[in-house]
Amino acid sequence: MGEMKMTRPPLEKEADVVVIGGGIVGCATAYFLAKRGARVVLIEKNSQLNFEQSSRNNGFVRQQGRHPREIPLMIECNRMWQGLEKELDADLEWIQGGSLRLAETQSELARLETMVRIGRGLGLDVQLLSGREIRSLVPDLGREFPGAMYTRSDGQAEPTKAAPAFARAAERLGAKVYTRSCAEQVIVSNGRVAGVATPATWGRVHGGPRGKRSSSGTRKPSIWRRRTKSRLGWHPAASRR
Numbered sequence: 001m002g003e004m005k006m007t008r009p010p011l012e013k014e015a016d017v018v019v020i021g022g023g024i025v026g027c028a029t030a031y032f033l034a035k036r037g038a039r040v041v042l043i044e045k046n047s048q049l050n051f052e053q054s055s056r057n058n059g060f061v062r063q064q065g066r067h068p069r070e071i072p073l074m075i076e077c078n079r080m081w082q083g084l085e086k087e088l089d090a091d092l093e094w095i096q097g098g099s100l101r102l103a104e105t106q107s108e109l110a111r112l113e114t115m116v117r118i119g120r121g122l123g124l125d126v127q128l129l130s131g132r133e134i135r136s137l138v139p140d141l142g143r144e145f146p147g148a149m150y151t152r153s154d155g156q157a158e159p160t161k162a163a164p165a166f167a168r169a170a171e172r173l174g175a176k177v178y179t180r181s182c183a184e185q186v187i188v189s190n191g192r193v194a195g196v197a198t199p200a201t202w203g204r205v206h207g208g209p210r211g212k213r214s215s216s217g218t219r220k221p222s223i224w225r226r227r228t229k230s231r232l233g234w235h236p237a238a239s240r241r
């Protein structure tokens with residue numbers, strides 16, 4: 001069998017922001033920055049986006065039962081999720097079907113009561129259900145519970161779809177997304193992030209978010225690259241500037 005030749009488009013030479021990692025955090029960050037007009041490059045070490053934790057969770061977009069400091073963030077997050085399929089022009093299998101946390105014992109129920117009181121104080125539509133209310137909400141539960149915490153507005157989405165949808169929407173706004181591109185080093189110069197090194201690249205980001213302009217007024221390249229061939233097609237550049 002002949003040797004497989006790996007090709008890919010050359011990495012972008014300029015960026016305002018380099019986002020490292022193509023999970024939900026990186027892809028959403030890339031999208032919202034691109035929406036604000038930033039020139040964004042996202043690099044992901046795996047051969048595809050969303051290959052790690054962001055595709056391996058239960059898909060809950062849950063507001064209830066969180067630390068009080070998280071609840072206002074999750075209320076806002078839930079509000080954003082309600083419009084996300086439209087905003088990203090993607091099917092995310094978003095369902096706002098509520099979430100239910102059952103208490104097995106009276107002491108668990110007491111803990112849920114505290115959570116409900118805190119959540120309601122922060123404006124969340126969380127409520128405590130009695131055993132009878134649980135039965136009417138989920139008739140085929142199969143056993144009795146002393147009570148439960150229930151938030152009608154909680155939702156869920158399909159985790160395998162969320163991050164890629166953000167990435168595609170970011171690309172439509174001009175962001176450049178590269179897989180098989182591992183950040184090996186974040187270069188700091190004079191106390192500021194000055195670049196990102198990958199096996200294929202030696203990148204530099206100049207002068208903060210908008211890049212530094214040269215004396216001629218043109219924007220300097222933010223990412224400079226060097227590349228050499230290796231067994232897999234790429235390996236660290238021997239010398240860097």
Ligand SMILES: Cc1cc2nc3c(=O)[nH]c(=O)nc-3n(C[C@H](O)[C@H](O)[C@H](O)COP(=O)(O)OP(=O)(O)OC[C@H]3O[C@@H](n4cnc5c(N)ncnc54)[C@H](O)[C@@H]3O)c2cc1C
Nearest residue numbers: 021022023024025044045052053054057058059060182183
């Ligand atoms: C719809 C949805 C529902 C969720 N529901 C739940 C839930 O019910 N329960 C729960 O506990 N959590 C849930 N979460 C949260 C989730 O499980 C994790 O907290 C979240 O996915 C972490 O995202 P991340 O982008 O930080 O990490 P990751 O998904 O792990 O992404 C990090 C990425 O960075 C890449 N990377 C790492 N190092 C480098 C490098 N040097 N160079 C380049 N790339 C690199 C990795 O390959 C990876 O792709 C949910 C998330 C979503 C999207």
